[in-house]
Amino acid sequence: MALLNGDPESIGGYRLLDRLGAGGMGTVFLAQAESGRLVAVKVVHQQFAEDFEFRTRFRQEVAAARQVSGAFTAPVVDADADAPRPWMATSYVPATTLGARVRREGALTEPGELRLLAVGLVEALRELHRAGVIHRDLKPDNVLLTDDGPRVIDFGISRCADHQTLTVTGRVLGTPPYMSPEQLIAPHRVTPASDVFSLGAVLVYATTGRGPFDAESPYLTAYNVVHEPPAVAALSGTVREIIQWCLAKEPSERPGTDALLAAFRAAPEAEWGTRPAAGPVRDDGSGSAAPRVWWRRRSIALLTVAATVAATAGGTWGMGLWEDEGTPPRSPSSRSAGPGSAPSPTAAPLVEKTAALQPDGWALWQTKLTGKDENLRYCNPSPRALVCASSSSTGKLAAFDPRTGKQLWRRPVSYTEGSSAPAQVELLGVSGSGRTAYYTEATGQGVGRLRAVDTVTGRALWSTPSGSHHPYQQAAYLGSVIVTSDLNELHAWDAASGRRLWDAEAGGFLHVTRNQLYLEEQSVFTGKTELYRIALENGKKTLFGEFGAARLVAFAKNVVLLRETDGTLTLGSPNGSRRATKLPDISYTESDGIVYGRDIEGTIIAADTQTGQRRWTTKTNLTTDEMDGKVAPVIADGRIYLSSSDGRIACLSAKNGALLWRSAPRKQYNELGNVAVSVRDQTIYAVHSRLVYALRPPA
Incomplete structure (x- = not known):
């Protein structure tokens, strides 16, 4: 492939001739040494260059490749793991x-x-x-x-x-x-x-x-x-x-x-x-x-596979509460019995007959996205606007009238001068009044900022200086404060003005539960996990608990659900004690002391966070093709909402798992995977492939 605009002319003294390919970690170029020898030069992507773990892993790659002879590999010719963008040159093998x-x-x-x-x-x-x-x-x-x-x-x-x-x-x-x-x-x-x-x-x-x-x-x-x-x-x-x-x-x-x-x-x-x-x-x-x-x-x-495994086509197998479209629910035997299982529901769930606007269907409105906006992936509703964002790699933001679905505004992809990489956008949330939306924007050139916009007009209200937070770490919105995490520091910003409030020397993964901020730190060398409470007024750290090599799955009050190194789930307390569970390793959401888990077959599990015992289990046939936290159910007002890769949305009682209703599949918009669901005032807002819509099932 020909070189692209923005590609350097040379790297490490090797003149670049063509692109050989690109992967998740870097781009490989065909290059030529001064002697005329052809080499393949692998250059790490910009977003990884400041990632301490990745740079360490790259050094290991170079060291590993140098230890192996060229009889069965492409031998290393040269490398620089400490360059602004680390690179490695190997002999070019035309094959x-x-x-x-x-x-x-x-x-x-x-x-x-x-x-x-x-x-x-x-x-x-x-x-x-x-x-x-x-x-x-x-x-x-x-x-x-x-x-x-x-x-x-x-x-x-x-x-x-x-x-x-x-x-x-x-x-x-x-x-x-x-x-x-x-x-x-x-x-x-x-x-x-x-x-x-x-x-x-x-x-x-x-x-x-x-x-x-x-x-x-x-x-x-x-x-x-x-x-x-x-x-x-x-x-x-x-x-x-x-x-x-x-x-x-x-x-x-x-x-x-x-x-x-x-x-x-x-x-x-x-x-x-x-x-x-x-x-x-x-x-x-x-x-x-x-x-x-x-x-x-x-x-x-x-183990629920993370960011590195990209979701593709949707799964379609699994046991269900219904045999196929239009048939009545199965008998109560379709629900699994066990300790704490609730009685099977007696009332038949409501079923949307066809995916259509009211009165034929349940949709209040639906807006088909244009080519410029068709990759929107999730939305955040407010009384004034439904603000939606694309996948982080494409950098788009748009807003819709929550009553009519009319598009109010859109913010196009941003680029840094001299870069062909679009900005990465993460929608953090909408203010309680519904007037302001907050998001992060990071570019492929390694700079980033926080932004606030008016939800109705899209007008920019404030932004932090360029490069004010690391673009590939996290940000959390907690009402009046936004906290960002880079490699080694936390930064707090006033949500009303964008003014920096404080800085703290701490780096890790942010978690928000009950409007309290936690920081999960993991040692590079021991792999041990420590969890800290972060004071929003000054960034002070208070140790909540140490959990060895386990990883956090979900939070509850004074207890966390952990994934041990062997894949089992346990309940951990601040004093370091563990309680074994028989819960499967799937994605969970916590609400009022109960964790609700959902697997890719659509099975929903409710378990007590103090004992780890199941309260009930319900099987549905709402399969999913997602592999990360998005597979977890949405909990709102005592109800559980989950979606499937064919566009259906189902609602269950959080009390006993009874199926209350399900919508019809939107098969014509099934190219890009699951429905992203958000709920406000008993209205369900969804974005699915090229469609944004609002549902309101009969009471």
Whole structure:
């Protein structure tokens, strides 16, 4: 690809010629040294350059790559991890990736080619592991197909075995279809056996064109990795059994690289590839013959995968309260019984017959977005305006009349001079009077600011100076005060004027509950979590509790819901004590001492925050394709609101989980995932793909 406007002419003395590609961490350029030698220069994205954890991880990548010979990788030529934008140059290898080859031409069909691929990848892993390096992101797009065998590239999230694991953010790094179960459950405990699991998944993809755990969404794919057997029935006998060995759930049950290399070399060439299509094929991971190697099923909860795994297509499976559109609710047996379960509802829920304006449907109004605004993702209602924001990477803001849906104003994408990257926008909230909306704006040039605008006119009221907070950290709106967090400091701002109130030396993740601000700090070196209350008047920190390596899931009064390193959920108190729970590892929202969790199948769980015991469980068929906190239900006025990827919204009683009503699907606007729901004065405001609308079901 040609260079873009704004790309530098050279980096580290290497003249840039073209773009080779771009990923989540950086851009790769084709460059030339003064000697004429061609190199591939990987340059970290600007937004990561000031991220301490990322810069440390990049140094590890360089160190890891330098320890491995060039026989199976692209050797490092030069690097500068301390540059304003860290970069690394490797020898340029003119070859296509395995992923690109399969996408372009389909699965590999030549037995000899598959055998050479498998043996070459095992040799590459053996070389890595002997050097003390764990790759941790072996996938088809990180395998180059060269004339002299495969080469493994991109050590972006690898680490040397003797390096301290970074856990400051609790991120789960990798690519779901090729990650091992332990990467999803306890990434800090990953061993070389994880790369062997990934190798097995890559070889299934190369042979069949599909990964062994592929599903409708990354979340479901990750679930399959942890819980389900691999889909390998299409592979031929001996090779299938070897790959099942690689894909064992327990790391200790997988082969080492020496044993794996011997097994692949001994496999008959005729058994490389897919087996003949004669007879039925059981796609249950077992094939037609009993495998010699299998695994134990583990009763473990799936870790909710974070910012690094991007949500794609929506899941569509799950048990429901109704069989299909237009049918009556199921019998009470569809609700799960258990300790504290409420009686099943007797009244049938209200059902919107068709997605339409009143009186045919329940919509008060609906506004179809234009091409310029169609990527709005969530809204914040107020008496004066419904203010909506796009995904943070596109930087758009718009407002609508809450009574009619008429668009009042829009703020276009902002750019920094000399940059082609749009601003990132996060809507923080709307003032109690509904007159002012607050948001953060950060650009790809590493500067950012807070802004306040009039909700009706969009007129700018105030903004902080450029660069006044770190654009890739957090901000929290608490009525009269806005607090921002950068790498090492907190800053407080007066919401009425934008005046800076105080600064404090503290960095971490902000949490707001009951209008109280908390700061979660995690040690770079120990991974331990400490939680502090922050005084809004002066920024003073008061220790609330220490929770070891656990991560915060939800807050309640004097107790927090924690995710332990093994994926289990516990209740933690300020004195450090823990209470075990049997709650699944899903996304939760707390309200009045109860946590409400929702999984991607639409199952809603209510549990007491003091005991961890379930009060009730309700299953719906409102599946979701989201993987982060947005999957959690919305709680308002004693009711629970949840949405699905087909545009339906359902309302349940927070008291007993009874389904009160559900809207009709808006299938014609289903391209971009879930409905984002907000509630005010018994009106439900939603944005879904290219539609913003307001619903008011019958009383």
